[in-house]
Amino acid sequence: MKKQAKVKEQQPRSLAQIAKEEGPHSGEVWELRLYIAGQTPRSVAAFANLKKICEEHLQGRYNIEVVDLVKHPQLAAGDQILAIPTLVRKLPQPLRKIVGDLRDTERALVGLQLRPASSE
Amino acid sequence: MKAGTIKASGKKGAAYPSLPKAPTGIQGLDEITGGGFPRGRPTLICGSAGAGKTLLAMEFLVCGAIEYDEPGIFMAFEETASELAQNVRSLGFDLEELARRKKLLVDYVRIERSEIDETGDYDLEGLFIRLGSAIDSIGAKRVVLDTIENLFAGLQNQGILRAELRRLFRWLKDKGVSAVITAERGEGALTRHGLEEYVSDCVILLDHRVVDQVSTRRLRIVKYRGTAHGTNEYPFLIDEGGFSVLPVTSLGLQHVVSEERISSGIPRLDTMLGGAGFYRGTTILVSGTAGTGKTSLAAHFVDAACHRGERCLYFSFEESPGQLIRNMRSIGLNLEQWTKKNLLQFHSSRATLYGLEMHLAIIHKIVHEFEPKVVVLDPVGSLIQAGNSRDAHTMLIRLIDFLKQQGITAFLTNLTSGGKALERTDVEISSIVDTWLFTRDIELGGERNRALYVLKSRGMAHSNQLREFLLTPNGVDLLDVYVGPEGVLTGSSRMSQEAREKAEALARQQETELRERERQRKREALEARIEALRKEFEIEEEKAARLEVLEVTREKTINENRQAMARSRRADAGNGVKASRKVSRG
Numbered sequence: 001m002k003k004q005a006k007v008k009e010q011q012p013r014s015l016a017q018i019a020k021e022e023g024p025h026s027g028e029v030w031e032l033r034l035y036i037a038g039q040t041p042r043s044v045a046a047f048a049n050l051k052k053i054c055e056e057h058l059q060g061r062y063n064i065e066v067v068d069l070v071k072h073p074q075l076a077a078g079d080q081i082l083a084i085p086t087l088v089r090k091l092p093q094p095l096r097k098i099v100g101d102l103r104d105t106e107r108a109l110v111g112l113q114l115r116p117a118s119s120e
Numbered sequence: 121m122k123a124g125t126i127k128a129s130g131k132k133g134a135a136y137p138s139l140p141k142a143p144t145g146i147q148g149l150d151e152i153t154g155g156g157f158p159r160g161r162p163t164l165i166c167g168s169a170g171a172g173k174t175l176l177a178m179e180f181l182v183c184g185a186i187e188y189d190e191p192g193i194f195m196a197f198e199e200t201a202s203e204l205a206q207n208v209r210s211l212g213f214d215l216e217e218l219a220r221r222k223k224l225l226v227d228y229v230r231i232e233r234s235e236i237d238e239t240g241d242y243d244l245e246g247l248f249i250r251l252g253s254a255i256d257s258i259g260a261k262r263v264v265l266d267t268i269e270n271l272f273a274g275l276q277n278q279g280i281l282r283a284e285l286r287r288l289f290r291w292l293k294d295k296g297v298s299a300v301i302t303a304e305r306g307e308g309a310l311t312r313h314g315l316e317e318y319v320s321d322c323v324i325l326l327d328h329r330v331v332d333q334v335s336t337r338r339l340r341i342v343k344y345r346g347t348a349h350g351t352n353e354y355p356f357l358i359d360e361g362g363f364s365v366l367p368v369t370s371l372g373l374q375h376v377v378s379e380e381r382i383s384s385g386i387p388r389l390d391t392m393l394g395g396a397g398f399y400r401g402t403t404i405l406v407s408g409t410a411g412t413g414k415t416s417l418a419a420h421f422v423d424a425a426c427h428r429g430e431r432c433l434y435f436s437f438e439e440s441p442g443q444l445i446r447n448m449r450s451i452g453l454n455l456e457q458w459t460k461k462n463l464l465q466f467h468s469s470r471a472t473l474y475g476l477e478m479h480l481a482i483i484h485k486i487v488h489e490f491e492p493k494v495v496v497l498d499p500v501g502s503l504i505q506a507g508n509s510r511d512a513h514t515m516l517i518r519l520i521d522f523l524k525q526q527g528i529t530a531f532l533t534n535l536t537s538g539g540k541a542l543e544r545t546d547v548e549i550s551s552i553v554d555t556w557l558f559t560r561d562i563e564l565g566g567e568r569n570r571a572l573y574v575l576k577s578r579g580m581a582h583s584n585q586l587r588e589f590l591l592t593p594n595g596v597d598l599l600d601v602y603v604g605p606e607g608v609l610t611g612s613s614r615m616s617q618e619a620r621e622k623a624e625a626l627a628r629q630q631e632t633e634l635r636e637r638e639r640q641r642k643r644e645a646l647e648a649r650i651e652a653l654r655k656e657f658e659i660e661e662e663k664a665a666r667l668e669v670l671e672v673t674r675e676k677t678i679n680e681n682r683q684a685m686a687r688s689r690r691a692d693a694g695n696g697v698k699a700s701r702k703v704s705r706g
Contacts, residue, residue: 037245046240069246073253076246080230083275084245099275100240111237 030054030062031091037084038070042101046085049102057114087112139346142190142262142298145183146176148365152350153341157322162289162299164319166311167326172337172358173302175211176326177264178204179363180300182213185223190261190298193254194226197270201226211362222258227251231274238276244284248291255297263292263299272313289318310342321345327353336475339365355477357485366481376527377401385424386417388598389557389572392587394580398555400493401527402578403520405549407534408559412570413591414533415439417557418496419448419455420596421531426458430493433486434466437502441466452594465490471502476515479503483519487526495523499533500549516549554578559589562610569610572598588614 034050036043047066054062069076069084079088083099089112098111141155150156157163157180165173181192196204204226205215218224227250255263268285275281292299301319306312316323323342328335338353356365381396390397398404404421406414422432436444444466445455458464467486474482487495497519503512516532523530532553550556556575561568570589574582587598588610602609602617609617 035246037249042241042243049240069249073249076250076253077227080232081246081250082229082231082244082271083242083247084249085242086246095235097236098239099236100238100242103240107237107239111239 028061028092030058030089031065032062033065033067033079033088033090035067035069035076035079035081035084035086035088038068043085045103046087046101049105049108050087053102053105053108053112053114057109089113141347142180142184143188144176144180145187146179146363146365148354148356149339149363152354152365153322153344154347154349157298157300158344158346159298160293160296161321162292162301162319163322163324164301164303164311164316165324165326166303166305166316168305168328171305171326171328172356172363173326174199174204174266175208175358176324176363177266177300177302178208178213179211181224181262181264182208182215182218184262184298185218191222191258192224192262192264193251193258193260194224194264194266195251195254195268196226196228196266197231198267200228210360225254225258225260227254231270233274236274242277242280244271244281244288247284248288252295255295261297263297264302265299266302267304268301269303269311269313269315285315286318316342322347326356331475336477338477355481357478357481359482359485361485364481364485366477366484378527382428382529383424384417385420385422386596386598388587389417389596392574392583392585392598393555393577394582396580398529398577399579400529401524402554403524403530403532403552404555404557405532405534405553406557406559407536407550409536409561412559412561413572413589413596414535414559415444415498416448416451416591416596417559418498418531418533419444419451419453422464422494422496423453423455423458425494425529426455426461426463429463431462431490432458432464432494432496433490433492434464434496434498435483436466436468436496436498437471438499440468444468450593451591451596465492471505476503476511480515480519484522487523487528492528494529494531496531497533499535501534513549517552520549520552562608564610565613565616567611567613571601571608571610 032050032054034047036046047064050064054064067075069081075081079086079097081088085099085101087098087102087108089096089098096111096113098108102108140159141150141153141157142159143150143156144153165176167173178194181194184190184192194204199207201215208215215224215226219226229247229250251263254260268288271281271285272278289299289301301315303311303313303315305325306314310316310323310325320343322344325340325342327338327340329338330336337356337358339356340353341349341351354365356363378400380400381398382400383390383397384393406417408414418434422434425432434441434444439447441459445459448455455464459466465486467482469479469482471479483495500512500516503515520530532549534549555577557572558575559570559572562571570591571586572589573584573586576582586601586608588601590597590599602614
């Protein structure tokens with residue numbers, strides 16, 4: 001069901017599996033899904049910002065899936081997507097949602113729980 | 121009622137082609153909106169919690185899906201699809217079945233503030249896409265967003281949200297769907313987040329007021345662009361049949377008047393009412409103090425109507441049906457037979473059970489369902505308990521107008537409390553009734569008796585007489601009261617007075633007979649005297665006659681003697697005939 005949009009490159013799924021099997025010391029593999037609606041500047045910016053954050057903080061253990069709702073509108077209901085763009089952190093639990101183009105890196109990190117909110 | 125309003129709106133429609141409408145299918149609401157919500161435009165329904173917003177929106181969709189073949193999307197921001205399905209199942213709506221037939225889809229949108237963070241710009245394209253794909257999937261013509269304001273709780277950036285909502289309503293218009301947006305009532309504003317700013321075509325306000333512990337639901341059309349609409353607050357009702365609005369305040373006075381007369385069930389009372397009883401379709405009020413037989417009069421009227429084969433509705437605010445049937449059996453009325461034949465229906469409820477509007481609504485509904493010819497409200501005064509006197513008055517006027525419009529004869533009873541002026545009703549309806557019967561008790565000679573008179577009866581020559589009103593095991597009986605030098609007498613006083621009169625009459629009769637006998641005797645005595653006198657006279661006459669005879673005899677004798685003497689003396693012939701003849705011969 002999950003079709004990947006061709007915004008930019010993405011990590012192959014098999015890598016995530018490998019990362020998971022490598023053990024807890026390397027941390028879990030992050031499953032991220034970015035919902036966009038068409039190739040708007042905001043979507044492109046959101047993907048670029050996300051990519052940057054992941055490369056900085058989750059190198060080698062993340063997986064970004066891009067869902068374009070214009071092409072697959074029926075997927076909006078699954079993750080209760082209203083706002084575009086929305087980043088959904090599927091793994092690790094609990095599920096988190098970050099709406100917006102992620103240009104505020106600090107807030108994005110807090111939202112992804114890569115940085116505790118108290119450190120702000 | 122219905123016919124009148126439809127006709128009126130039809131006239132308007134002919135003169136000015138009004139806005140295309142999407143019928144709601146809700147009884148009454150289509151009448152006051154002139155056909156429904158604006159087609160292809162958004163309508164805002166606002167109201168406080170529990171006012172019935174979701175239900176109204178749901179009925180709009182279900183009705184569109186079933187009756188007008190307009191599939192609908194229900195986008196729920198508060199309840200899940202299964203919760204909604206459960207909530208409306210009691211109203212007979214099967215959302216799952218409608219979903220299978222692709223007539224109605226419920227889309228539950230969950231917004232969890234705690235799991236959402238915001239960073240940077242965004243828009244609500246996801247919602248648009250989601251709604252758009254749902255609309256396209258079943259070709260929806262109607263959309264409900266219930267309650268879209270929940271977005272304000274889920275998303276922080278109000279600026280974006282407002283801009284997006286404005287875009288959403290524009291988008292809905294462009295899509296050509298008739299949308300209903302529900303919103304919570306705000307402090308000092310129609311909605312908490314000022315949605316009325318964006319939805320400006322039609323705004324409907326639902327209100328749920330509790331006054332004196334009695335709740336009343338009301339609906340008002342705040343605005344409706346391009347449509348003449350009722351501006352009043354209309355009571356509405358949510359019951360097992362769903363949502364119904366009562367546009368009763370729009371009633372006029374154009375009801376059809378009947379010349380037909382119907383019996384009151386009491387022959388003597390019919391006589392008092394111009395000899396023929398009440399006019400059909402009029403309003404009859406029986407007022408009186410406690411225990412004067414108002415309910416019995418009503419029961420007689422109902423019984424007579426059932427005998428004619430007419431359906432009757434009896435609304436009792438004080439007695440249960442069983443109690444009424446039992447009590448009326450004691451005056452020889454078998455009402456149970458009519459309930460069994462479904463000619464008579466009792467509806468008993470305490471006046472305080474609902475608000476006045478609810479009572480009115482329920483009466484409306486039952487009248488529409490049962491289509492009676494006669495409606496009894498017993499007693500109307502107790503309705504004051506459900507509201508205040510003024511509200512009860514307005515409600516009754518509306519009710520009476522409604523019944524008149526339907527050509528239904530209304531029979532109201534009203535208890536007059538002792539302390540107040542008798543010829544006055546607590547609910548001040550005396551001026552709008554057509555026939556007013558008044559029952560009262562007359563306290564005299566150590567007992568109370570019932571009396572009845574016709575205070576007014578429009579359009580007929582009615583009796584001005586006070587009648588004693590008896591409740592016998594064979595029903596109500598009306599008797600002439602005794603009116604004499606001692607005033608109006610009833611009951612035992614009347615009987616004792618009658619006995620006294622009888623005695624007096626007897627005495628008078630005996631006296632007359634006595635006098636008659638005396639006269640007879642006098643006449644006899646006089647006649648006897650007359651007889652005696654006559655006898656005396658006869659004797660006199662006899663005597664006189666005898667004397668005359670004697671005189672004649674004497675005369676004769678003298679003559680004979682003289683002739684004899686002359687003969688003997690050969691006297692001159694001149695003295696006798698024979699002598700003269702002899703002289704001429706000689």
